[in-house]
Every structure is written in structure tokens, then in C-alpha cells.
Amino acid sequence: MILFVDDEPFFVGSYIDELRDSGYEVKIETTVDSATDWFRNNGSQVQLVIVDVMMPAGKTFKSLDKSLGLRTGFLLYDWLRELNKDVPIVVLSNTTHQEVKEKFAGETNWWFFRKDECFPFELVEAVREILSQGRKQAG
Amino acid sequence: MRRPPNKEIVKLASSLGELLVTGSEYAVPEKRAEYEVSIYRELIGTTERVAKLAIKSANGNSAKLRAAGLASRSRVEATLRRLQLRYPSTEEEFHAALKWSSEMGGEDELLLIEELRLDPPFSSKASADLINVTKESILRRRNIEPPTLFGGLLKHRHVSERQVRAFAWAVLLSSAAMAGVGFVRFPSTMFGFALVFGSSVIGYEVYLLLRML
Numbered sequence: 001m002i003l004f005v006d007d008e009p010f011f012v013g014s015y016i017d018e019l020r021d022s023g024y025e026v027k028i029e030t031t032v033d034s035a036t037d038w039f040r041n042n043g044s045q046v047q048l049v050i051v052d053v054m055m056p057a058g059k060t061f062k063s064l065d066k067s068l069g070l071r072t073g074f075l076l077y078d079w080l081r082e083l084n085k086d087v088p089i090v091v092l093s094n095t096t097h098q099e100v101k102e103k104f105a106g107e108t109n110w111w112f113f114r115k116d117e118c119f120p121f122e123l124v125e126a127v128r129e130i131l132s133q134g135r136k137q138a139g
Numbered sequence: 140m141r142r143p144p145n146k147e148i149v150k151l152a153s154s155l156g157e158l159l160v161t162g163s164e165y166a167v168p169e170k171r172a173e174y175e176v177s178i179y180r181e182l183i184g185t186t187e188r189v190a191k192l193a194i195k196s197a198n199g200n201s202a203k204l205r206a207a208g209l210a211s212r213s214r215v216e217a218t219l220r221r222l223q224l225r226y227p228s229t230e231e232e233f234h235a236a237l238k239w240s241s242e243m244g245g246e247d248e249l250l251l252i253e254e255l256r257l258d259p260p261f262s263s264k265a266s267a268d269l270i271n272v273t274k275e276s277i278l279r280r281r282n283i284e285p286p287t288l289f290g291g292l293l294k295h296r297h298v299s300e301r302q303v304r305a306f307a308w309a310v311l312l313s314s315a316a317m318a319g320v321g322f323v324r325f326p327s328t329m330f331g332f333a334l335v336f337g338s339s340v341i342g343y344e345v346y347l348l349l350r351m352l
Contacts, residue, residue: 008235010180011216014187054238056231068269070238070276094242096280116213116243119205121191 001045002127004028005035005076006052006092011115015050015092018120019127032076033058043084047131050123051076053093053100071095074103077110085109088130092123172226179219186212217243224251230261237269241276249277307345314342 002024006012009030019026027042029035032055039046053073057065061075077089091100091112100112111130113123159178166174190208194201220236220243227233240248256270321334 007231011183014184054235054242056234068265068272069234070241070272094239096242116216117209119190119194119208119212120187121195 001042001047002026003035003039003046003049005030005032005050005055005073007031007055008052012052012092015120015123018124022124022128024124024127031056031058032060032072035076036060036079039080039083043087046084046087048088048090048127049080050090050092050127051080053091053095077104081107090123090127090130092118172222173228176219176222176226176228179215179222182215183212183219186215213243217247221247221251224248224255227260230263230266233261233266234269237273241273242280244273244277245281249274249281252277304349307349311342311345311349314338314345318342 002019004012004016004019004026006028007030009016009028012028016026016028027038029038039049051073054070055072055076056069057072057075060079061072064075065072073091073093073095077091080087080089086109089110091104091110092115093100093112094115097112097114104110104112111126113126118126162178163171163175186208190204190212193204193208197204216239220239223232223236224240227236237252240252244252252270252274256267256274259266259270315338318335318338321331321338325331325334
């Protein structure tokens, strides 16, 4: 099962369709509140998480949000890592490379793809590789 | 041997384009924005599917195709985001389009955001804050200087926007007073002309600055 967290389902609809067409079971959550609720109860089923970065902070991260929701995905990443250090996390966003590199410096088991540089079928190829090789390296 | 289908495809694409444009022209005004947003949404999906087909069918050298496909999709998304900024159906959609602009926006988005700052579609503080943050983000990312002599003040870390606004109004009123003095007390003299001209230039610069605030 792949957990896909993005507040704009339309803009990631083709990524989700492509993943499903390739045989993956995908759970889409459009708020961080619903995503954290779902992961808390079903985290053991999740093979990989795909997260956006720019999303409303919701109730979960309201007190931690310092950027009007521009970096909520970073907070969600930290939250997920607290619960599960091993699950591969793919950051799929329009956020700049440099900022992501700075955020995830020293982290492992994460990958980053800019939406404007990655077609849906390319994301599927990457997911397939991540899951088949079980690599543990920085993105 | 089969003839390459390029010319026929261009004709078909062109006629489809005409249909879409005519559809927009015929749409009732209150439905036009919704129609155009739907069309751009369709175009994003179509671009992705066509690019995939083209890349998967390529004879090994698909880098050029990939770059063209990504550029085409980005262009469609940029147009769609601008539509969502101008005619948002919900405040959430407006915020999402602003967030996209903060990372991806250029000169066009900057101009649009400036308009939205003066006449925002939603009156909430969250929208106002996000508009300002988006504008700052685009300026910073594109390394665009504020387009006024006084605009540099905005970039100064220790000067608040309120202080800049107060200063700008003080300068604007002073320049108006100086222009008045030049016009009334020194009519038809070089000094009077210089006073009016100089004050007008300063006044215009400050006016531009106030529009940015």
C-alpha cells in the first residue's frame, strides 16, 4: 500500500492513476489531519509514503507551522519518521532542490522529485525501483 | 511505407484549438472561467499522456521529447494557476495557487499578485498574509529589485512595512507641498520649474512604492 498525501488531488490524479494502473494500491489523503489519523491506525500496511510539501498545516501542525503552510510536508515527514524510521518517503513537490537538500541533510530512506520535472510514469518507475531494491539512501 | 502523420496531427490539434477557443467565446460570462479552468485541467492530463506515448515510442533518444513535454505541461499548469488566482472557486484553491506561485511564479505572476494585493478576492488575514509571502518569495527567488528608488527600503531587515508606509506618505505630502510652493511662489522661473519637476519625480517614485505596500 502506498500512502499519497497531497491537498490538490487533481494535480496528482495522473500520478495516482499511473500507480494504480501499474498494480499498486494507493490511499490518497488530502489533509495532513486525515493522513496522520490514517497512518496512526494503518501504518503497518504502508510500504511507501509520497508527500507534498506545500499544504495547509491543519490542526495537527497548526502550532508548529511558521510558514503559512508552505513547508507542512517537512513537518509531516518528521512526524512520520517519529512513528516509522524505515518506511521509504518520497517528497513530490515544486519546492526548490536546495531547500529540500538542506532539510533532509543526513536523513536516509527518502527521495525527492520535483513535480515539474517528473512525469507520472517516471514516478512509477522510481517507486518500483525503490520498493524492489529496498535502497536506504538519500534522495 | 506509412506516411508520417505530422501534418494531419497538426491540423487536428489546430481544429481542436479552434473548438476550445470558440467554446470560450460562446460561454455565458459567468461560466467562462469555469470552462477555461476545465479545459486547462484536461490539457494537463492530455499533455502527460501524449508525452508518455511519445517517450515510450522514441528511438532511444527521448531527452528532447521529455524536455518538450515537461515544458508544455508547465506552460499549461502556469496558465491554469493564473486562472485560479484570478477566478478562484474557493479560498483553498486560491491559497494553493498562491503557494504554487511562490515556488514557480515569475514576472507574470508577480504582476498578477500585485493586482490581487490591491484588490484581493478574499478578505481574510490568511489570504492577505499569503499574498505578501508569495510576493516576497517570487522577488527573492527571481532576485528582482523593487522597481523604485525607495523600494530598497522594503528589503531592509530592520525596517517594518508600517515604517516604510509612514515615511512614504510623509515624503509624498512634502513633495506635493514643494510642488505647490514652486508653482505658486516661483511661477515662470527655472527654480519654480525645477521645484515642480523634482517634486513630481519624487512623488511618482513614492506613489509606486505605496502601490507595492
